[in-house]
Amino acid sequence: MNQPRPLDWVGVEDPWVGVTVDLNALRHIVCEVLRVSATECGEPTAIGLQHQRAYARVYMFKLPGYNVVARLVAPLKPLFKTEGEVGAMDFVRSATSLPVPKVFAYCSEATNPVGVEWVLMEYMPGIEMGDAWDGMTLTQKRRLALDLVDLYDQLSRLRAAGIGSIYHSVYSVDDRNIVVKSIIGDKCHTRYPRSPRWRPLSAESLTLLKTHCSYPVKDGYNLGPLNDISILNYKLSIPSYSQTMPVFTTEEYVRLVSFNGNPTTRSDFDLPTREKFVELFQSLHTLYCDTTVLGPRKAAFGFCFSHGDLHEGNIFIDPQSGEITGIIDWEAAAFRPMWEAVSGVGWFAEDTQRFIYSSEDPENFADDTTEDAKLRAFFRNKLYDRNPDLFSCFYGGIELRAILAAATDIPRPIGQSELFLRRYYYEGYWNEARRGPFPWNMLEWQYKRVYLDRIEMKRLAALSEAASHENHELMT
Incomplete structure (x- = not known):
């Protein structure tokens, strides 16, 4: 039987539990985005497993003359984590000379054929x-x-x-085109480069981004929730x-x-x-x-x-x-x-x-x-x-x-x-x-911790007793 945890422990051991990923659908999307035939696209190969964390699963596809990487995103902070990651990579690529993967396409909503959010990006050479x-x-x-x-x-x-x-600034329902405004001389120029977003966002997701990412940073980018x-x-x-x-x-x-x-x-x-x-x-x-x-x-x-x-x-x-x-x-x-x-x-x-x-x-x-x-x-x-x-x-x-x-x-x-x-x-x-003096009385703090520990132990004991009683009833 699992031991009761403190109240903070309300998450999960593995965020991928209950998630079904369709790698065939992912391979089809790779072919669609990069315009290669199914015969030219290799099967997905898992990479980085020795360091793989539960935040993402990473696969490589071999294409004629080059490789691409697909990063499947665990359902944690839906929409915002993927949008923030893509926004960060695009932002750093545009503002620095650092070697950051180019994003070919991405989907920040799990309601797609793959079954999870995903990012299709450039394969980076070298070793860790x-x-x-x-x-x-x-x-x-x-x-x-x-x-x-x-x-x-x-x-x-x-x-x-x-x-x-x-995050990329989002202005309209037709968000496949991300608006980029720039000042050249005394005039403001607006252009509509093709967004790497695979499909337009749902109205609900669009509203969430527009509502929570409203602090301008620079042309085409806004500040939003911290990941x-x-x-x-x-x-x-x-x-x-x-x-x-x-x-x-x-x-x-x-x-x-x-x-x-x-x-x-x-x-x-x-x-x-x-x-x-x-x-x-x-x-x-x-x-x-x-x-x-x-x-x-x-x-x-x-x-x-x-x-x-x-x-x-x-x-x-x-x-x-x-x-x-x-x-x-x-x-x-x-x-x-x-x-x-x-x-x-x-x-x-x-x-x-x-x-x-x-x-x-x-x-x-x-x-x-x-x-x-x-x-x-x-x-x-x-x-x-x-x-x-x-x-x-x-x-x-x-x-x-x-x-x-x-x-x-x-x-x-x-x-x-x-x-x-x-x-x-x-x-x-x-x-x-x-x-000068320490910011607080450490001895008083330790006494308070002892008191809180006693309350917590009673709570955990009560939870354990309730769980044992429930198991006993199920067995009988």
């Missing part, structure tokens, strides 16, 4: 950064470091006045699009993701923990009042675009040169505070080396060799040379990111948010000699 790393030379790693610096720099220059995901990776956790309650609307300050962002939506989806048992994280973050953030990079004043200068889930499995590289050849999985992309986005990737990420994360002590670069130290110095120096603000966020934002990561953790018994808070306090990370 994590798989290539151990076999790379120092020269190749230095080239990768330069490309990572360029990646962060280009994304950081894309700004918006608020925090949220990006942060922490609030796409399918094992928890996933907040609706109306609970993740754009916010316009860093503290509003921290509150939104800590509370898992607004209104919150956190339980009465877990909410007090999230409230303490918001209080801790606000107290720390105030200490950065004079900086336009890390502090509250940053909002006046806009928020930068970020991938949102940038790890070594989402970056493809050329194993011969170390060059980045592809950046995939843009479902969590959004405008965010720069300090949250610039944390390094894979081996280049230093947060866990320097600060506590969850229950883990800082690694303090204990496994680094002399060559490693030189490579890290190379990355930091190039980051600073390219954009000093990026370096400030990379190095100075470590504590902010650690608190945010703990604040957005899942609840007990698996999550370790409260353990982080206790360690943070008792191991002196606040440093009262420099920062």
Whole structure:
């Protein structure tokens, strides 16, 4: 019998349960969109299974002279997650030189022949950064470091006045044509490029997008509901699009993701923990009042675009040169505070080396060799040379990111948010000699947690007893 969970655990173990996918229909759509015959289109081949998460299933189709990828989207945050991912890829492709897959067609409504939302896109060459790393030379790693610096720099220059995901602007029922307006000289020009949307949206979906994605970003794009990776956790309650609307300050962002939506989806048992994280973050953030990079004043200068889930499995590289050849999985992309986005990737990420994360002590670069130290110095120096603000966020934002990561953790018994808070306090990370008194009385907080634990244990015991009684009646 499954053990009762805290109230926050109202999601699912596997979002694909009950979903029927028609791969033959998907293959037919590939032929239709790319104008190839059935004899020229190979059978769908599953790829990336060793790293496959439940958010998507990915298949490759071999066509004459090239391959294409179909990403099938799990039914999480219907419509908005797929629209946000496609909007992000198109936006970054149009505004940067970064290697982002081209979208050939997509459908953000599950009511299509495939049975789920899907995105048909360009196949990116290379291999995953994590798989290539151990076999790379120092020269190749230095080239990768330069490309990572360029990646962060280009994304950081894309700004918006608020925090949220990006969506194509939608103006009419005939949304197969996405309207793009541009200013050339003193005149406004309107053009209607062919949309990659496979079929026009239903009236209901169109209304939802027009209602919830109404903050202009730039020509043809609007700001809309945030698809942060922490609030796409399918094992928890996933907040609706109306609970993740754009916010316009860093503290509003921290509150939104800590509370898992607004209104919150956190339980009465877990909410007090999230409230303490918001209080801790606000107290720390105030200490950065004079900086336009890390502090509250940053909002006046806009928020930068970020991938949102940038790890070594989402970056493809050329194993011969170390060059980045592809950046995939843009479902969590959004405008965010720069300090949250610039944390390094894979081996280049230093947060866990320097600060506590969850229950883990800082690694303090204990496994680094002399060559490693030189490579890290190379990355930091190039980051600073390219954009000093990026370096400030990379190095100075470590504590902010650690608190945010703990604040957005899942609840007990698996999550370790409260353990982080206790360690943070008792191991002196606040440093009262420099920062003044800790934001709250930790002893009183711990007493409150004991009281809440007792209430929760009684609730879980009652649920367990009720379930046992029900099973007994069914058996008899």
